[in-house]
Amino acid sequence: MxxxxxxxxxxxxxxxxxxxxxxxxxxxxxxxxxxxxxxxxxxxxxxxxxxxxxxxxxxxxxxxxxxxxxxxxxxxxxxxxxxxxxxxxxxxxxxxxxxxxxxxxxxxxxxxxxxxxxxxxxxxxxxxxxxxxxxxxxxxxxxxxxxxxxxxxxxxxxxxxxxxxxxxxxxxxxxxxxxxxxxxxxxxxxxxxxxxxxxxxxxxxxxxxxxxxxxxxxxxxxxxxxxxxxxxxxxxxxxxxxxxSFDTDQGVVIAYASMYGNTEDMVEVTARALAEEGIKEIRIYDVSKTHSSFIISDIFKYKGVVLASPTYNNGLHPNMEALVNKIQHMGVKNHCLGILGSFTWAGTATKRLKEFGESLNWEIIDHPVEEKHALKKTKYDECRMLGKLLAEKLKN
Missing domain, CATH: 3.60.15.10 (Ribonuclease Z/Hydroxyacylglutathione hydrolase-like)
Structure with a gap:
């Protein structure tokens, strides 16, 4: 019945x-x-x-x-x-x-x-x-x-x-x-x-x-x-x-891949700088753990995006590559992009992420940050600066 x-x-x-x-x-x-x-x-x-x-x-x-x-x-x-x-x-x-x-x-x-x-x-x-x-x-x-x-x-x-x-x-x-x-x-x-x-x-x-x-x-x-x-x-x-119409809120989605934690360290530093600059809506996702549908949903909500990946076989980490391919296929518009990357012997991840951002005409925050081996003082400061510059862009 x-x-x-x-x-x-x-x-x-x-x-x-x-x-x-x-x-x-x-x-x-x-x-x-x-x-x-x-x-x-x-x-x-x-x-x-x-x-x-x-x-x-x-x-x-x-x-x-x-x-x-x-x-x-x-x-x-x-x-x-x-x-x-x-x-x-x-x-x-x-x-x-x-x-x-x-x-x-x-x-x-x-x-x-x-x-x-x-x-x-x-x-x-x-x-x-x-x-x-x-x-x-x-x-x-x-x-x-x-x-x-x-x-x-x-x-x-x-x-x-x-x-x-x-x-x-x-x-x-x-x-x-x-x-x-x-x-x-x-x-x-x-x-x-x-x-x-x-x-x-x-x-x-x-x-x-x-x-x-x-x-x-x-x-x-x-x-x-x-x-x-x-x-x-x-x-x-x-x-x-x-x-x-890709009208978004003031906030940042940080999506990263990290095999041994070095790229994740860069993400944490950048996120802290964003928070210190008054950005309250920050969402951090490990692309190897969180399904892309949840990440893409928040990208439709927030204007700021930070993508971070180690170089893997002379390219992006496979799970990061899968994410950017989906975003690129959807033709998502009107975002600001910060880029982080790490490598051990040859760095290409940041170059690939920059090409991705350019293909969608996203506004790319001044120079990607790329670290060789573990995070050190110079790149630490650059990660903080990236967060600050992205925050300023979102607030203005």
Whole structure:
């Protein structure tokens, strides 16, 4: 038995929680799991908005049946084709063979490609409306937020935005599904970690989508992951504006690799200098211990970045190289970069980190600090100076 969860009298949440999967997309850690959100509108016509990941389909079907009984679903709205949302499409089609699958011109070829479905589909365009009876659904394209076929669905009478991955978050819904039922502060960091790692590369398309949606009166944001937002709507929209424009806070992320502690010593000295200069938000991460998704999330939050690596086989430490490759791939903008490095017989790490910063047009703080062997007085003072110069840049 399932107790229906209502957004409104005839709009229901039928999503599921996944507390077993360790890595989202086989990449991003899920310390508190993830929710796959789906929604059902029960009207003269019944519409299901998105499905769930295939491993959770039994719970999903049981929740739907608890609401509609033997009635058939008339429409399946597909906002986004990624398998964590569209994974159950074939099963839904088999259970409801007359269902009409609704998507845009970029969605429909994916439906055929993934599932071999090409009949009983409805192609919709920007601004089209689907009449369910008392509920009218309107569709708006949101390409590259974060796949090319992504769209959002707006229910006009209750002013609900079914936003696909936009405004989504890692983390399961532990009893509470609405933002005002829970300690929503936890989801601030997890929403930023989700955005920065999953959507972060596509800041410009996100900005365009936000501008498009500005004219809608939105009372509820029903995303495909994370809480349903009804009390913090403007707040989360403002977060997306900031993250997608790379608008950051005064703070510093220090990410380092250190095999035997010499590079870490340089980091500690630089961090102390930053603190003495009044920088209160300092986050230090060992790239061999902390997953890159948490580091990247904080880089989207703070303007200052210090990267520190020993030279390893004439290059960067492999874990540092993996981090900078991800940041470079995302095209992260508008940061100040301090560089630290150490070596034993030939130093190239600082050179590689400088090239990385230049490739993103980051502002590089005067001359990288590179030490041979253990940290000594001259380089100690240079590490302090690097911290001071970075602090001055952030404060000004």
């Amino acid at each position: 399932y107790q229906p969860i209502r957004l409104f009298d005839d709009i229901f949440y039928v999503g599921v929680n996944d507390r077993r999967t360790h890595l989202f997309e086989n990449m991003w850690p899920l310390p508190r799991g993830v929710a796959y959100n789906s929604y059902l509108i029960k009207d003269e016509k019944i519409a299901l908005i998105d499905t769930v990941e295939i491993g959770q389909v039994e719970k999903f079907i049981n929740k739907i049946s608890a609401i509609i009984g033997d009635r058939a679903i008339d429409y399946l709205i597909i906002n986004h084709m990624e398998p964590d949302h569209a994974g159950s499409v074939s099963i839904i089609r088999n259970l409801y063979p007359e269902i009409k699958i609704v998507g845009n011109k970029k969605t429909l070829p994916m439906i055929e490609g993934f599932f071999g479905i090409h009949d009983n589909v409805l192609e919709i365009k920007e601004g089209d409306e689907l009449d369910l009876g008392s509920h009218k659904l309107q569709f708006y394209m949101a390409p590259m937020v974060h796949w090319p076929e992504t769209m959002v669905t707006y229910e006009a009478s209750k002013k609900v935005l079914f936003s696909a991955d936009a405004f989504g978050s890692f983390g399961t819904l532990d009893g509470a599904v609405f933002d005002d039922e829970m300690d929503f502060s936890y989801f601030h960091d997890e929403m930023r970690r989700y955005y920065s790692n999953i959507v972060g590369k596509f800041g410009s398309p996100v900005q365009k989508t936000l501008e498009k949606l500005k004219g809608l009166d939105i009372k509820v944001i029903a995303a495909a992951h994370g809480p349903i937002i009804r009390s913090h709507i403007q707040e989360v929209i403002d977060w997306y504006h900031r993250w997608s």
